Amino acid sequence: MLRSLYQLVLRAHPPYFRQRFAEEMQSIFDQAESRSVAAGLLADAVLSLLRQWSLRPQFWEETPLAVGRGTPLFNVLDNNKPRAAALVYGAFLSALVLNGVCWTMGYAWNHPIFIELRRPVFVPPASWDRKSTSVPRDETTESAESSLYTGEGRVVLIFPSHARPSGEADPAIQLSMSSPQEPARSSGAPIFLQAYPGTYLSTAENGERVNVTLHSGRLQLEVVGFFSSPIVPIPGSQEMTCAVRNCSARFSTNASSVANEVEILFDGRTIHAYRVQGAVF
Amino acid sequence: MREDISSLLPLSPATLHILLSLAGEELHGYGIMQEVQRQSAGKYKLGPGTLYDNLQKMIERGLVEELGKRPGDDDPRRRYYRLSPLGRGVLSAEIARLDGVVREGKLRLETRPRRA
Numbered sequence: 426m427l428r429s430l431y432q433l434v435l436r437a438h439p440p441y442f443r444q445r446f447a448e449e450m451q452s453i454f455d456q457a458e459s460r461s462v463a464a465g466l467l468a469d470a471v472l473s474l475l476r477q478w479s480l481r482p483q484f485w486e487e488t489p490l491a492v493g494r495g496t497p498l499f500n501v502l503d504n505n506k507p508r509a510a511a512l513v514y515g516a517f518l519s520a521l522v523l524n525g526v527c528w529t530m531g532y533a534w535n536h537p538i539f540i541e542l543r544r545p546v547f548v549p550p551a552s553w554d555r556k557s558t559s560v561p562r563d564e565t566t567e568s569a570e571s572s573l574y575t576g577e578g579r580v581v582l583i584f585p586s587h588a589r590p591s592g593e594a595d596p597a598i599q600l601s602m603s604s605p606q607e608p609a610r611s612s613g614a615p616i617f618l619q620a621y622p623g624t625y626l627s628t629a630e631n632g633e634r635v636n637v638t639l640h641s642g643r644l645q646l647e648v649v650g651f652f653s654s655p656i657v658p659i660p661g662s663q664e665m666t667c668a669v670r671n672c673s674a675r676f677s678t679n680a681s682s683v684a685n686e687v688e689i690l691f692d693g694r695t696i697h698a699y700r701v702q703g704a705v706f
Numbered sequence: 707m708r709e710d711i712s713s714l715l716p717l718s719p720a721t722l723h724i725l726l727s728l729a730g731e732e733l734h735g736y737g738i739m740q741e742v743q744r745q746s747a748g749k750y751k752l753g754p755g756t757l758y759d760n761l762q763k764m765i766e767r768g769l770v771e772e773l774g775k776r777p778g779d780d781d782p783r784r785r786y787y788r789l790s791p792l793g794r795g796v797l798s799a800e801i802a803r804l805d806g807v808v809r810e811g812k813l814r815l816e817t818r819p820r821r822a
Contacts, residue, residue, distance in 0.1 A: 442758070442762065445758075445762070446735075446754075446758040446761075446762070448783045449734070449735045449736075449754075449758070449783060449784060449785055450735075450754040450755070450758060451783065452735075452736065452781050452783040452784055453735060453736045453739070453754045454754070456736060465753070466753065466754060469753030469754060469755040469756065470754070470755050472753075472755055472756075473753075473754070473755025473756070473758070473759060474755075476755070476759060477759070481759070481762075484762060
């Protein structure tokens with residue numbers, strides 16, 4: 426019983442001390458002549474245990490085995506148990522890092538960036554410019570480009586093009602190619618947009634005046650006395666939409682594909698105006 | 707060397723007795739305990755815990771050298787220890803210091819004024 430207890434106390438000693446002296450201490454204990462002597466040795470071992478753990482931290486680590494000259498030294502990790510203090514420190518550090526990562530992830534997820542997509546402004550793609558030239562294009566590989574402006578920056582949207590039969594030309598191209606007016610091409614603006622600029626006059630009693638201008642390839646709609654806004658064509662429809670306010674404009678064209686009438690909707694009102702100036706074709 | 711020795715003095719009773727026991731011959735731990743008990747006429751008993759704690763420190767300081775196990779010993783678990791030259795020097799310095807203390811003590815006791 427006392428021997429087992431003594432062994433237990435010896436095993437509880439720091440690794441360095443246990444490795445070097447436990448065997449000898451056990452040897453001395455085994456030579457105890459009486460039970461009282463063995464009990465005294467047990468008490469001495471308990472005191473030693475307290476002393477080693479509290480006053481001898483420099484001897485806690487196990488020492489590498491001594492080897493002779495020329496003998497390779499191999500460290501076996503089986504006996505390399507980390508110190509209790511190192512384990513506690515490692516656990517604390519791991520918890521700290523994990524908490525930091527979780528906090529960072531949570532902070533990021535709680536602060537999304539919301540981008541309000543306002544009414545998009547589609548700018549005629551550069552490929553439309555190329556359509557005005559006599560160079561034939563490859564409809565199967567070319568994709569239409571459109572630019573979308575928002576208050577937060579610029580987003581480029583790329584839409585797949587719809588392939589047309591090789592013999593069928595784009596209406597815009599038809600418009601430009603059928604036009605006899607070469608000066609319009611030299612202005613640098615998309616040809617089909619040249620059909621809209623001009624001055625329009627409402628038939629109502631108030632006689633609102635509507636100016637449509639073309640600057641740098643963009644149409645500008647001005648309802649004199651009310652608002653002025655860039656307008657852009659809505660692909661696939663006859664309408665144009667305002668960039669800065671909730672309004673739309675629908676142009677009607679004559680047999681020469683020149684706009685001669687416009688219907689503007691804004692703030693619940695409808696203005697019907699006819700071209701009075703600026704017919705370019 | 708002199709400074710190193712003087713920094714180790716005075717020795718604790720356990721260290722002094724262990725060095726004294728090893729001054730004559732190489733001994734194992736149990737032998738050191740028995741020798742200490744013999745030198746002090748049974749008045750100073752050294753437990754294994756105290757013995758090996760002191761041996762650990764003395765080996766670290768270079769006062770004692772560990773010789774390892776000896777084949778053919780009664781108990782193969784025993785390891786032998788011996789005094790190093792530094793340990794011998796420290797022991798000599800401590801004995802000289804104690805000798806001075808003893809002489810000083812005797813001198814004081816002899817010159818003590820007697821009561822009339």
